[in-house]
Amino acid sequence: MRNFINISDVDKKELRKIIDHAKLQKEKRSKLNKSAIDPHKPLADKTLIMIFEKPSTRTRLSFELAMKQLGGQLLVLSPKDSHYGSGEESIHDTAKILSQYGDIVMMRTHKHKHFLEFSNHLEIPIINGLTNLSHPCQIMSDIMTFEESKGSITNKKIAWVGDGNNIVYSLIEACVQFNFQLSIACPEKLRPDKKIIKWAKSKKAKILITKDPFEAAYLADCIMTDKWISMGDKGNKKKKKKLLKKYQVNKKIMKKAKPNAIFMHCLPANRGEEVTNEVINGKQSVVWSEALNRIHVQKSIIEWCLR
Ligand code: CP
Ligand code: NVA
Secondary structure: OOOEOOHHHOOHHHHHHHHHHHHHHHHHHHOOOOOOOOOOOOOOOOEEEEEEOOOOOHHHHHHHHHHHHOOOEEEEEOHHHOOOOOOOOOHHHHHHHHHHHOOEEEEEOOOHHHHHHHHHHOOOOEEEOOOOOOOHHHHHHHHHHHHHHHOOOOOOEEEEEOOOOHHHHHHHHHHHHOOOEEEEEOOHHHOOOHHHHHHHHHOOOOEEEEOOHHHHHOOOOEEEEOOOOOOOOOOOHHHHHHHHHHHOEOHHHHHHOOOOOEEEEOOOOOEOOOEOHHHHOOOOEOHHHHHHHHHHHHHHHHHHHHO
16 A cells, blocks of 8 residues: 655555656646546545645645646545544544545645554555655656746756745655755744754755855756745744845846756745745746646646555
8 A cells, every 4th residue: 555645655666657658648747638537537435535724725725736637536625614623533543544435545644653543553555745854746747847947957957935834844855856956044943953964965955055045046957945834833923034034046146056047936835035026927837737737747746545
């Protein structure tokens, strides 16, 4: 049984297959109507159950479209509607029930450890749709999007400017698995956990962590960022925003990168905070493709798990 929990859990060759299959899915879709069902219905007789403990627009809709376009079915559980969410049923019992009802689960949770506990009790594959620690499906879509505009990501330079959050964790894992250079600029207090950096270095990752956003952005092929306040962030928001003020991705930062560099953001964005309107709406921005590619990457991940 194959789960998709973290990018570091999956073999490099398998990750490459998932990306390449997603590219094929997109090509196939370009010849079909937006809402047409793939005539081969590769996911016919399969049901995806999605559980959301936090809000979502892209993850929810892209998984839903992925299932529908491939002829499958889906069920969605939000915390308000379920005994699990109200604390009236244990993770163990909920996992046992879902194992009987569906073929695969996608879950978005507050706590990564709850996700792992859930996956331990589940008898069908599970996909991580974001936890406090990682967002692997997003980074897979980002890799596909990068390669659409810049070719192979191997040895390219990606700069992260902003909060050291869950997206960066998956990006760090990806830099090891896909062998690209990663420069992270963030305030010292908001750096990703030392353990993940140590792990990446032990795998010979080409990784740099700095306080200086201009150093990170220098000659990068891509600049990435994310919201300064993530869902479920508990700390003092005002203080955090103050710390991150000089990490806004604006024209000055983009100028430090290669002239043809792209800008990426997983969305949702807070324009005027982590990124200016000028950059996110500008010619270098590929944020809409990132969101669109989520559909094709989800198809590929679901099919990989069910193989
Ligand atoms: N990028 C992303 O995962 O967006 P949602 O929170 O809307 O799912
Ligand atoms: N870091 C953000 C990503 C949202 C897709 C969050 O966890 O809220």
